[in-house]
Amino acid sequence: MKFIPAGTFAMGSERHQPEERFTHVVRMEGFWIDRHEVTNAQFKKFVEATDYVTVAERPIDPKTHPDWPKEMLVPGSVAFVPPKGARGEDGRWWQYIAGANWRQPRGPGSSIAGKENHPVVNVAYDDALAYAKWLGRSLPTEGQWEFAARGDREGEDDWSSAFDSEGKPIANTWQGIFPVLNTKDDGYLETAPVGCFAPNGYGLYDMIGNVWEWTSDWYVSGHAKAAATNPKGPEFVSLRIAPGQTPSRVIKGGSHLCSMNYCSRFRPAARQPQENDLAATHVGFRTVHSKSNP
Numbered sequence: 001m002k003f004i005p006a007g008t009f010a011m012g013s014e015r016h017q018p019e020e021r022f023t024h025v026v027r028m029e030g031f032w033i034d035r036h037e038v039t040n041a042q043f044k045k046f047v048e049a050t051d052y053v054t055v056a057e058r059p060i061d062p063k064t065h066p067d068w069p070k071e072m073l074v075p076g077s078v079a080f081v082p083p084k085g086a087r088g089e090d091g092r093w094w095q096y097i098a099g100a101n102w103r104q105p106r107g108p109g110s111s112i113a114g115k116e117n118h119p120v121v122n123v124a125y126d127d128a129l130a131y132a133k134w135l136g137r138s139l140p141t142e143g144q145w146e147f148a149a150r151g152d153r154e155g156e157d158d159w160s161s162a163f164d165s166e167g168k169p170i171a172n173t174w175q176g177i178f179p180v181l182n183t184k185d186d187g188y189l190e191t192a193p194v195g196c197f198a199p200n201g202y203g204l205y206d207m208i209g210n211v212w213e214w215t216s217d218w219y220v221s222g223h224a225k226a227a228a229t230n231p232k233g234p235e236f237v238s239l240r241i242a243p244g245q246t247p248s249r250v251i252k253g254g255s256h257l258c259s260m261n262y263c264s265r266f267r268p269a270a271r272q273p274q275e276n277d278l279a280a281t282h283v284g285f286r287t288v289h290s291k292s293n294p
Contacts, residue, residue, distance in 0.1 A: 151200030
């Protein structure tokens with residue numbers, strides 16, 4: 001882990017997506033954060049030590065998901081499947097794959113063999129939280145995550161974390177035209193081993209790209225304008241959730257599927273919602289520790 005010293009920064013962005021507004025001053029106390037995403041090897045140790053069963057491996061109660069089609073009421077996870085032609089609808093890019101989980105990221109027959117040092121994926125929020133608690137840690141708040149991702153750079157809210165001044169990739173994102181052409185200029189079609197790109201100013205790897213990362217904040221679109229100290233996001237009771245709808249958490253950092261023509265959320269301020277109990281092949285996590293020693 002790396003220690004992030006206390007400091008103040010302007011959280012959010014006024015220049016890009018509406019859900020990133022409003023920019024507001026945030027004061028953060030110092031904290032420890034993992035240098036890289038939790039890997040398959042690390043998560044495997046947790047599962048072997050605790051016999052933990054992930055959300056994607058558990059039976060699904062149709063009463064808790066009345067709007068889900070029958071094909072999604074079996075253990076599984078969501079995966080990106082490139083369309084076969086140059087035209088495609090968004091719904092066809094994402095498929096719920098029965099039997100997909102952290103051990104078999106793309107369903108039965110797939111494997112993480114040889115990818116022990118890649119970020120673990122297909123973990124839902126509760127899975128990430130269980131791992132963090134096993135180590136006596138927690139998941140980062142959105143404020144902690146964004147503060148750390150900025151790497152002690154003032155005013156950073158651009159694409160410089162993903163591309164250098166000549167436009168060459170310095171993080172694992174999608175180069176080319178999403179979803180039909182990935183030129184792999186960064187060397188990877190899907191996830192990359194953790195730590196194979198240069199770290200940011202705090203010595204943290206893959207804060208941008210590779211996989212989206214869970215935070216502990218409940219998701220609402222946008223930020224409050226008021227200054228805050230160690231913000232923890234909105235209270236659950238303040239969320240507006242329709243009957244049968246699953247609440248979402250904030251995920252940060254973009255992934256290997258973010259491109260300039262689609263998503264383009266490979267910036268520290270970028271944020272998206274992810275259903276609390278839905279695992280996916282492009283979502284992982286890292287942990288934090290707020291005490292003086294991790």
